[in-house]
Every structure is written in C-alpha cells, then in structure tokens.
Amino acid sequence: VTVLFHLGEMATATESLDESTFEVLGAEIGYKIEVVSPEDEDKELLESFGLNLEQEELDEDDDDLEIRPPVVTVMGHVDHGKTRLLDAIRNTTVIEGEAGGITQHIGAYQIWTEHEGHDRAITFIDTPGHEAFTAMRARGADVTDIAILVVAADDGIMPQTVEALNHAQAANVPIVVAVNKVDKPEANPAKVRQQLTEYGLVAEEYGGEVMFVDVSARQGTGIQDLLDAVLLTADAGLDLRANPNKEARGIAIEAKLDKGRGSVATVLVQGGTLRVGDPIVAGTAYGRVRAMIDEHGERVEEAAPSRPVQVQGLNSVPRAGDLFLVPEDDRTARQIAEKREAVERNAALAKARKRMSLEDFTKA
Ligand code: GTP
Numbered sequence: 150v151t152v153l154f155h156l157g158e159m160a161t162a163t164e165s166l167d168e169s170t171f172e173v174l175g176a177e178i179g180y181k182i183e184v185v186s187p188e189d190e191d192k193e194l195l196e197s198f199g200l201n202l203e204q205e206e207l208d209e210d211d212d213d214l215e216i217r218p219p220v221v222t223v224m225g226h227v228d229h230g231k232t233r234l235l236d237a238i239r240n241t242t243v244i245e246g247e248a249g250g251i252t253q254h255i256g257a258y259q260i261w262t263e264h265e266g267h268d269r270a271i272t273f274i275d276t277p278g279h280e281a282f283t284a285m286r287a288r289g290a291d292v293t294d295i296a297i298l299v300v301a302a303d304d305g306i307m308p309q310t311v312e313a314l315n316h317a318q319a320a321n322v323p324i325v326v327a328v329n330k331v332d333k334p335e336a337n338p339a340k341v342r343q344q345l346t347e348y349g350l351v352a353e354e355y356g357g358e359v360m361f362v363d364v365s366a367r368q369g370t371g372i373q374d375l376l377d378a379v380l381l382t383a384d385a386g387l388d389l390r391a392n393p394n395k396e397a398r399g400i401a402i403e404a405k406l407d408k409g410r411g412s413v414a415t416v417l418v419q420g421g422t423l424r425v426g427d428p429i430v431a432g433t434a435y436g437r438v439r440a441m442i443d444e445h446g447e448r449v450e451e452a453a454p455s456r457p458v459q460v461q462g463l464n465s466v467p468r469a470g471d472l473f474l475v476p477e478d479d480r481t482a483r484q485i486a487e488k489r490e491a492v493e494r495n496a497a498l499a500k501a502r503k504r505m506s507l508e509d510f511t512k513a
C-alpha cells in the first residue's frame with residue numbers, strides 16, 4: 150500500500166489491482182511479475198504429465214490430417230425458432246418433448262446431407278440461448294466452426310440477436326443467417342437483411358459476403374439451401390481437418406447425473422478417435438469410457454473428430470466447456486483430475502481467506 154501510495158495509486162490491502170499496476174508494483178520492489186491465467190496454469194499442469202496439446206497440434210503432419218465435418222452452433226433471440234429449425238433439419242420432434250417448449254439442455258448431433266453430389270456430415274449444437282456458448286468461450290473452448298444466426302422475419306433484430314452475433318464475431322466464427330418464419334404474413338425478410346447491415350453482416354445479394362437463407366422451420370422450406378450455405382461457408386475458407394489416428398481430445402458440451410447410468414457427458418471429439426475402454430479425464434472428472442451413445446440412442450464403439458457422443462463412465466460430472474483427453478492410462482487420468490481438484494481447492498481457499506481478512510479489516 151505504501152509503495153503504491155508513492156506511485157500515486159491509492160489502494161487498500163484487499164483491493165483488486167489490474168495486471169499493469171501489479172507489474173509496476175513488482176518492478177518497484179525488485180520483482181518481475183508474471184500473471185498466470187487459470188488456463189495457463191492448467192497447461193502447465195498437463196505439461197507436467199508430458200501433455201502439450203498446443204505443441205502436438207503444431208507438430209501434426211499434414212498427411213495425417215483428414216477432413217472433418219463442420220461444427221455448427223445455432224444462435225439467436227428467444228423464440229426465434231432455433232429448436233424448431235434443428236427439428237426441421239433432423240426431421241424429428243424434439244420440441245414436443247421439451248418442457249414448455251424452452252430448450253432445457255444443449256443437444257448435439259450429427260446429420261448427413263447430400264451436397265454437390267457428395268454425402269456430407271454436419272454437427273449441430275443447440276445452445277439454450279447463447280449462454281453455453283459464452284460459458285465455453287470464457288473458458289477458452291472455441292468449439293464452433295460456423296454460427297447459424299436465426300432471426301425471425303416477423304420480429305427482426307432483437308437484443309439477443311445482437312449479443313449472439315457479437316459473440317460469433319468476437320470468436321471469428323463465420324455467420325450464416327437463417328431468416329426464419331417467412332411463412333408468417335407479417336414476415337419481412339428484406340428488413341432483416343437491411344437491419345443486419347448495420348452490424349457488418351451484409352448479404353451477398355447486397356454486395357456483401359454473408360449468406361442469408363429464408364427458411365420456415367414450421368413448413369420445412371429452405372432447409373436444404375441452409376445446409377448448402379453452411380457447407381459452402383465451410384469449404385470456402387475454413388480448413389476443417391483433424392488427425393483421427395491418435396488419442397482423443399475434445400470438449401464436454403453438457404453433462405448430468407443420471408439415476409441409472411451415473412455421470413453422462415455429451416462430448417465433442419475435436420481430434421483423435423475416442424473408443425470404448427479408453428481412460429479419460431474431463432476437467433476434474435475421470436474414469437474409463439464404459440459406453441458411448443449417439444444422437445439416436447444407439448451404442449457406438451468409437452467416435453471420430455467432430456462427432457458428438459454421450460459418454461458414460463466418468464466418476465463425476467464435468468462442466469460445459471471442460472476439455473477432455475485420453476491420457477496414457479487410468480492412473481494418469483486420476484492424477485490429472487486430482488491435481489486439478491487441488492488447484493481449485495486452493496483457489497477457493499485463497500478467496501475465502503481474502504474475504505475473511507476483508508471482514509477483519511472492516512471490523513477493526
Ligand atoms: P428458445 O429455445 O426458448 O430460445 O426458443 P427457440 O429459438 O428454440 O424457438 P422454438 O424453436 O422453440 O420456437 C418458438 C416458437 O416459434 C414455437 O411456437 C414455434 O412453433 C414457432 N416457430 C418456429 N419456427 C417457426 C416458423 O418457421 N414459422 C412459424 N409460423 N412459427 C415458427
């Protein structure tokens with residue numbers, strides 16, 4: 150506090166300071182300050198087990214990389230038709246099973262479509278609003294390759310439309326706009342295009358680069374055009390490849406505790422191939438892949454890059470956005486999980502201590 154005071158900074162002992170102030174303070178008293186984020190800390194933790202995922206990716210031989218399906222997140226304002234649209238895409242009726250028609254969880258599934266004479270897969274993630282997307286991004290997990298921004302043509306741009314597109318733009322994720330509910334008499338798809346130009350999303354037909362597709366999730370029109378737009382966007386500028394021939398890595402999309410099956414986690418494989426029997430660690434959860442189930446409820450033996458599957462066999466429930474990986478053996482999986490738990494415990498303790506000293510301080 151004294152040093153800071155002399156530097157012209159008024160602060161109390163329990164106050165939070167920004168990084169640059171810390172650096173100046175450190176220099177003043179003869180220390181070089183290194184700010185370590187939780188992500189960096191976890192990287193170091195994994196490195197102590199000989200795991201350096203970034204380096205591994207850099208070292209990847211071009212010949213080992215194979216085309217993988219794009220991972221698409223559907224975002225947009227409440228009630229603009231995200232779930233219904235995914236329904237139309239899958240030709241199923243998930244919406245009827247949802248309590249009150251509001252999305253309760255993140256679904257993730259893969260569909261197949263014919264595009265320019267080839268069968269192509271697309272992985273979809275149905276986020277409840279954009280929260281999961283934000284949570285995952287905040288933890289450094291960019292799972293999405295392409296965002297479909299759903300805008301109801303009767304409502305037009307709404308607050309969460311803007312939030313969603315801001316998130317996609319901040320993450321550098323290309324956007325395809327699905328102008329939905331065009332079956333409604335009051336629909337005004339031209340207005341949606343016009344409104345979005347203000348946010349830098351200029352439609353191709355207006356001389357821009359963003360694909361806008363008019364759809365009716367209710368009537369099932371425009372769906373094939375939308376899928377084509379997604380694949381065209383994927384093929385135009387995205388290098389979507391991964392090495393399927395190594396231990397799997399990826400992201401936990403959602404997880405829950407199931408009465409009969411224990412911890413079930415929907416994971417998205419980003420690299421490698423996940424197999425039944427693999428040791429696995431996801432955040433502070435660890436175990437062995439006991440069974441894997443796909444979007445149709447069928448058991449699968451393995452999951453390649455961009456494949457979402459439900460995994461059973463973890464000892465606890467990972468959080469959305471937790472990285473998962475397949476280490477050498479069960480023991481390593483457990484040790485990584487336990488070390489992470491210790492890190493979290495320490496952080497929680499430090500926080501509690503800080504709160505207590507603040508209370509003492511205010512009492513005194
Ligand atoms: P949240 O998950 O709550 O954010 O909503 P959502 O964006 O998933 O919307 P949802 O698919 O639940 O659709 C909201 C309402 O709009 C439902 O009543 C749908 O039946 C209706 N709806 C969706 N698409 C269309 C469409 O193309 N045309 C018309 N007329 N109604 C639609």
Ligand code: MG
Pocket residue numbers: 231232233250251252277
């Ligand atoms: Mg929904």
